[in-house]
Amino acid sequence: xxxxxxxxxxxxxxxxxxxxxxxxxxxxxxxxxxxxxxxxxxxxxxxxxxxxxxxxxxxxxxxxxxxxxxxxxxxxxxxxxxxxxxxxxxxxxxxxxxxxxxxxxxxxxxxxxxxxxxxxxxxxxxxxxxxxxxxxxxxxxxxxxx
Amino acid sequence: xxxxxxxxxxxxxxxxxxxxxxxxxxxxxxxxxxxxxxxxxxxxxxxxxxxxxxxxxxxxxxxxxxxxxxxxxxxxxxxxxxxxxxxxxxxxxxxxxxxxxxxxxxxxxxxxxxxxxxxxxxxxxxxxxxxxxxxxxxxxxxxxxxxxxxxxxxxxxxxxxxxxxxxxxxxxxxxxxxxxxxxxxxxxxxxxxxxxxxxxxxxxxxxxxxxxxxxxxxxxxxxxxxxxxxxxxxxxxxxxxxxxxxxxxxxxxxxxxxxxxxxxxxxxxxxxxxxxxxxxxxxxxxxxxxx
Numbered sequence: 001x002x003x004x005x006x007x008x009x010x011x012x013x014x015x016x017x018x019x020x021x022x023x024x025x026x027x028x029x030x031x032x033x034x035x036x037x038x039x040x041x042x043x044x045x046x047x048x049x050x051x052x053x054x055x056x057x058x059x060x061x062x063x064x065x066x067x068x069x070x071x072x073x074x075x076x077x078x079x080x081x082x083x084x085x086x087x088x089x090x091x092x093x094x095x096x097x098x099x100x101x102x103x104x105x106x107x108x109x110x111x112x113x114x115x116x117x118x119x120x121x122x123x124x125x126x127x128x129x130x131x132x133x134x135x136x137x138x139x140x141x142x143x144x145x146x
Numbered sequence: 147x148x149x150x151x152x153x154x155x156x157x158x159x160x161x162x163x164x165x166x167x168x169x170x171x172x173x174x175x176x177x178x179x180x181x182x183x184x185x186x187x188x189x190x191x192x193x194x195x196x197x198x199x200x201x202x203x204x205x206x207x208x209x210x211x212x213x214x215x216x217x218x219x220x221x222x223x224x225x226x227x228x229x230x231x232x233x234x235x236x237x238x239x240x241x242x243x244x245x246x247x248x249x250x251x252x253x254x255x256x257x258x259x260x261x262x263x264x265x266x267x268x269x270x271x272x273x274x275x276x277x278x279x280x281x282x283x284x285x286x287x288x289x290x291x292x293x294x295x296x297x298x299x300x301x302x303x304x305x306x307x308x309x310x311x312x313x314x315x316x317x318x319x320x321x322x323x324x325x326x327x328x329x330x331x332x333x334x335x336x337x338x339x340x341x342x343x344x345x346x347x348x349x350x351x352x353x354x355x356x357x358x359x360x361x362x363x364x365x366x367x368x369x370x371x372x373x374x375x376x377x378x379x380x381x382x383x384x385x386x387x388x389x390x391x392x393x394x395x396x397x398x399x400x401x402x403x404x405x406x407x408x409x410x411x412x413x414x415x416x417x418x419x420x421x422x423x424x425x426x427x428x429x430x431x432x433x434x435x436x437x
Binding site for chain 1: 179180181182183185186196198199202235389
């Protein structure tokens, strides 16, 4: 299977998994994702001092790190515990993009939040920080693909 | 409490909440910025009211109407005579927003748990990860919205032109107008940056201490009256921020902790003002003057 099909399938699967639930269960699932986000690997910890890894649109601290392994994307993150919504969304994105080709991630569907049913579950005003996280990952992927 | 607030009864301690959480006359309500926090763990017996999904109209930019508010209260087991205690994340900023909305519909007995989630957790008080508890339905009659605490744009313009006190509770960068063009997301802010002419800048967070509790009356007087120059009484005051959420905390502080009699929250705030055609805007650190 090509990388593209794998990412497309995963996206479809995640959208079904979330959007198929009622709002309450969707939030529970997002919380499960939040709790599954692994801690930031030690080698990135010191890099947090470099504010360029922080997503400034999020009010609580969110740090994102991307790298390539055999040409495939790896995403590492640290999100403040008082922001489980952002943490959950980062974990969903991590599940989605890990192992994908950066060029594919760079062109991911911008409508992702709506397709996952998160706009409906969280409300429009909460989308700004999440959009920023998503945008950041797409931009990083674009940079790595260049 | 020994802090000498103007209306000390509206603040309750974490200890008070722990001893009253099973009192049938009391309903504990959590309101957060991050909606998953309640699901992750909350005060046993607390219900959740979400500012965005529950209190705001889902189509029009406005609050729900009195009928929808009645239904919301009844479904959470709240009646007109229930003591409603709000608490939440971010130093109670959303708790104050919910408190303000309840006052808008005339709820008599509203309180805020001083210190919010942060203090409750810091004191290792009990939290449960359970579905929201169901209470017997309340009986509720909402009053017509109390517009003595809510300001609309035309009134704000007249207020600014009359040189009456306005307080902008956003961060200094938002006040001066330098923080507007968020990378990638200019469409989610306002088209113009700056502040309403004449407004003084006192970021909302200055009213709270590190542990999430409010500062003492003396410290608050120093902040708002001595430093910011708000009149101690008489003149009406309007507070605003970006969408009216942070300013509801300042409204709470000015009204209940300092006892100012005529304070309004302008919930349209900068996301309305900064997009309005033709209204005066001041840039930079000086308050400026409306013409």
